[in-house]
Each structure stands twice: as structure tokens, then as C-alpha cells.
Amino acid sequence: MILDVKGLNVDYISAAGAVRAVNDVSFQLRRGEILGVAGESGCGKSTLIMGLIRLLRPPAAITGGEVWLHPREGRPVDIARRTDKELRKLRWRSIAVVLQSAMDALNPVARLSAQFADVLREHGYRNVEERTAELLEMVGISPDRARSYPHEMSGGMRQRAMIALALACDPEIVVMDEPTTAVDVVMQRQILAQILELRQKLGFSVVFVTHDLSLLVELADRIAIMYGGRIVELGEAAEIYRSPKHPYTKGLRDSFPPLHAPVTRLSGIPGTPPDLRNLPHGCAFEPRCPSRFDECAQRRPELLDVGDGLAACHLHDRERTAHA
Amino acid sequence: MKQGKGRFLTRRVAFYVATAWSAITLNFLIPRLMPGDPTSVIVRQLQKQSGESIPPEAVEAIQKLFGDPRAGLLQQYWDYLGSVARLDFGLSISRFPTPVGELLGAGLPWTLLLVGTTTLLAFAIGTGLGIAAGWKPGGRLDGFLSPLSTFLSALPYFWVALIALYVFGLVLGWFPLGGGYDPDLYGRPGFLGSVLEHLVMPAATIVFSAFGGWLLGMRNMMITTVSEDYVLLGKAKGLSSGRVMFRYAARNALLPSVTGFAMAIGGVLGGALLTEIVFSYPGIGYLLYDAVSKRDYPLMQGVFLLTTLTVLLANFVADSVYVMIDPRTREAGR
Ligand SMILES: Nc1ncnc2c1ncn2[C@@H]1O[C@H](COP(=O)(O)OP(=O)(O)O)[C@@H](O)[C@H]1O
């Protein structure tokens, strides 16, 4: 295990009160594992991973919980409680990040080489140029592109350069926020294959956030499904896709075409994501759920073991009582 | 890529040359488009003012400005272009027979010294503080600096200058009341000191009035920039906050200010007017003031032309610098 998240809460704080965008989230990331996080837009995926790496911008703030990092060397650290100064040494060496749009995430007035060089030097690398060339080659970019500015590269190349940059200091964890949303499908496939291959070679762990569940089936080892700021299902990727335990997961699966199959009729999830300022009293998915019953509006289901993974849904209460 | 840069530059140069040519031509045409016989009107006015008769050479100087009705317009234009090229702007009337070019040449260093240094200082101070204020908007520094700058920018310059003149010049007597140097010390060891002494008040009042504008502009750009993803990534990389603040945030936030700065430098000659009048500073602004009050038309014309060309030159420099510091603009030239 490399990362142990316990009851993480992240609030957006305003004069009108706090909105909890990440609510009591717990999970563990194993060494070398790719953990997918899926959910509709606005469910708190970006807020979650920015919380994990303590990169939240006001008005967002961690208001509870722990994020234990177990680094290769040294003692475990609770990222949620370290000062910014203490975190600096861990950043990029232990945890690196790939953001959704490389166009926005790369400094527009600096050459690629400079953006590799500053982080390499910061973390004590000497042979900066060779290392940059090596990293670019790793993602299939010719090293002479290092002299380019971000706007001189194609979207796919920029995104791959971001991944190369993330791997600069040989991190243990790479956090990726929708890294393939801004590129076309062909490039998307290429990038996913590259991530798998590099993970194989270098052994880092990945938290991969996307709104597209079908994309995770081929990439992730395990998948967490988020709804209204909470994890509502967590399990093995294949299992989640084949037999989702939560009605929301099922809806999510059926609203995207699988990457490798003919496009069949898609059924989107009716209704809209919940308003975080005004969540239903019981299950947050209740207003949209095709399987809801009396219990659902009254009591919020806990995230519990349902055999093949975890799910937060009252449908499994009966099975549990039956087992007992 | 290389070719794109070259073509971009050629196009800019062509644009500025064309603009400069139009300005010079307008300067030629406008006096000539005046109806009637302006020369004799001016000569009569000047005679009444000074009570002496105007020497024929001076009349000729005025005539040259408004055009000799006997010569063809094309011939006049050609002669005019020739004299501009030789930096020959005719003779001053109020200080006859000193050439206008000589007066401009004497005034220019003073204005460049005064407004050049103050524009630079105001920009550096304002931008530096703006970076700090915008890095943590709503923080303690910002909470103090932003209202202060808004207040200072709202004070009329003329008023600030007069108060300073009254308090530090007249009441306290710390600084001289006017002029650019002590004439008694001209060419002697204490001259440089006297230049500095005379520079303090006009310079301080300009910086005092101008830095707030730079501060607010930079602060606001900084706030926008700080929320950009690339600044966040700088932090994620574990770089020191100083490096993120300057290399990632300020470096990008500065881009719009650079244009503004070059414009301000271009406005140096015109901008000096008020300061130079209040402090009787011997620069181009004061020269213009003097020329207007004494109806020295050739001198006025010289100042106008010089001012226009300076603005153009500064804009050209701004454009070129911008292309150098923002790689994305090079693309646009393709
Ligand atoms: N700047 C903000 N101010 C207030 N609330 C915000 C802000 N950004 C996001 N939120 C809230 O947090 C929720 C989750 O946002 P986000 O983490 O970006 O979702 P996702 O990445 O899954 O699309 C949003 O639905 C919204 O209610």
C-alpha cells in the first residue's frame, strides 16, 4: 500500500456556508496499481485528487480526514497535516500530477526544456538535458522538440509531454485528472496504452480520474465510483463493469459505449446530478434511481462490503441480512 | 519559423515607417491649409507683443513654416522633407535666431532624465508591489496597498505637485523651488549634485502619483494569472514559492504591462508638461509651454513632431519587445 485515505472531507467555504464536495472518502492505493475514479461532471473527482496532493485553491479546504503516504524511504506522512514547506520535498518526487488540459498546465512563455529543467534541478538531478531527452523519448516525442514552446505542439503531443514531465523525478504516484479528455479518440487510445506500458516498466501507482467509465475498464485495476461527493462503489475493474452493484454504476456503464465494441443503443441516466448544497436526506441517488424503494429516501446507505467489493445501496441490505 | 519572425518584423517596420511619414506630412500640411495669410497676422501680433519691429529673417522663418505662396506645393514639400531629414526645424521666434533643433536638443536630455527615470521607477515600484499584492489577494499586504494605490491614483497630479512645492520647497526649504540645476555651478564639481537636488521633487511627485496605477494593474493581472493551471503545476512540482511567483505567475502577468510601459515611455515628452511647468524644469514640456505663451510657432511645431515620433518609436520598441517575451505572438506573424 502506498496511499491510505481515511475519511477525507473537502469543503468549498463561502459566506453562505460550506459545500462539501468530497464527503468522507476512504480508499487505499496499492503499489503499482491503477485506481480509476469515475463519476459525472461535478461529483467531486477533481476536488478529491487536488485534496490528495494538497493543491486545493481557496475557497476549497480540507476540513477532515487523513491522507497517509507511505513513501519508499522514510516514515509514513499524513499529507493532509503537513505544512506546505514540508510537502515541497515530497512533491513530484513522490506524487506528480497530470492535469486535464496540457495547454493550460504548461507555462506558455517557457520552452519545454525549461519546464523539465526547473523541476529536475529542484530535486537534485544533474544531467538535466539527457534526462529530458530520455523522458521525451519514453512517450514517443523526439528529443529535439524540447526546444518547442507549448503552443508549437499538437494537442496529443502536449498531453504526452505532460506525462513525461510527471515522470521526471521517478514518482511513486501519478495523479491524472481527465488526461485524455482534450484529445481525439485515436490519441486517447495511444496515451492509455503508453500509461500501461510505462507503469509496467517503472512501477508507479496511478489515480486516474475520468467521467468516462468505459475507458477505465481496460486501464484500471480497480475502480471507485463517485456520486455527490462520496464513493458509492469500489471494486475490481472487470467486476464493476460486468456486474455493477450500485444502480448508479449501472447507469453510468450504460451511458458510454465500450471502447472495443460496436455502438449499441445508449441509455443515459435520467435527471441531473444532485445539488451539493441541498442533498436528499436518504440516498443521494434516490431521485434518479430506477430501483428505489421506501427505505431509500429515509436512510443514507453506508459504503459496505457486498462480497465483490464495496457498495452504498440499500438493495444489498437484504442480502446481508439473508447471509447473517 | 525563422522566416515567420523575419516577415513579422518587416511588416511592423513598414507599418511604423508609413505612420511616421503620415505624421511628418500632416505636420507639413496643417499650417499650409490655414486660410488667408497667417504669416502677416503672426508678424503683426508679435510686433504688438514685443513693441519692436521683427527682423526680416524672422519673418522669413515664419514664412517657411506656413509656406511660401510663390513656390509650388510639391517643391515646398520636397524642401520640407529635406530639412526634416537634416533635423532642421527652422528658427525659433521667441529666441531668434536660435535654431529650433538646438532648443529641442538642449531640452531633450532634461526631459529624458526626469520622465525617463520616474517612469522607470514608478513602473518598477508599482509592478513589484503589485506582484506581491496579487500573489495573496486579500492578504495583509494587499489589504493595505490596494486601497492606498486607489487613493493615490485619484489625487490630481497638479495638486500633489503644488503641495510638495509648498511644503518641501517653500516651508521646509529642503529642495530648490525650480529649475534643473544651479547655474552658478555649471561646469563645476558640484554640478551633478545640484542636478540631483533639483531632480528630487519633480521626480518624487511623478513617482508618487504614477506608481499606484501600475500597482493596481499588475495586482489584477497577477490575481488572474495565479489561478491558472500552470501556476498550480509550478507548486505541484515542489518549486519554491518565490520561483513559482516570479517565473510562473509574474512572468506571464507582466505581459500586458510591458505594452503599457512602452506607451508610458512614449508619452514621456507630453507627460512632462505639467511637471515641468510647476517646477520650471528646463525640458521639452517647459519649452512647449514657453513656445505657446510666446506664440513661437516654429518651436511648437518642432515639439509636436518630436513628440509624435517618440510615441511611434516607443510603440515600435514595445511591439518588438512583446514579440521577444511572448513566444505566442510570433505565431501570429506567420
Ligand atoms: N470554485 C468553487 N466554488 C464553489 N464550489 C465549487 C467550486 N468548484 C467546484 N465546486 C463544487 O464542487 C463540486 C465538485 O467539483 P469538481 O471536483 O470540479 O467535480 P468534477 O471534477 O467531478 O467534475 C461541484 O459540483 C461544485 O458544487
Ligand code: SF4
Ligand atoms: S439506496 Fe435505493 S435509491 Fe440509492 S441507489 Fe440503492 S436502490 Fe437506488
Ligand SMILES: [Mg+2]
Ligand atoms: Mg474535473
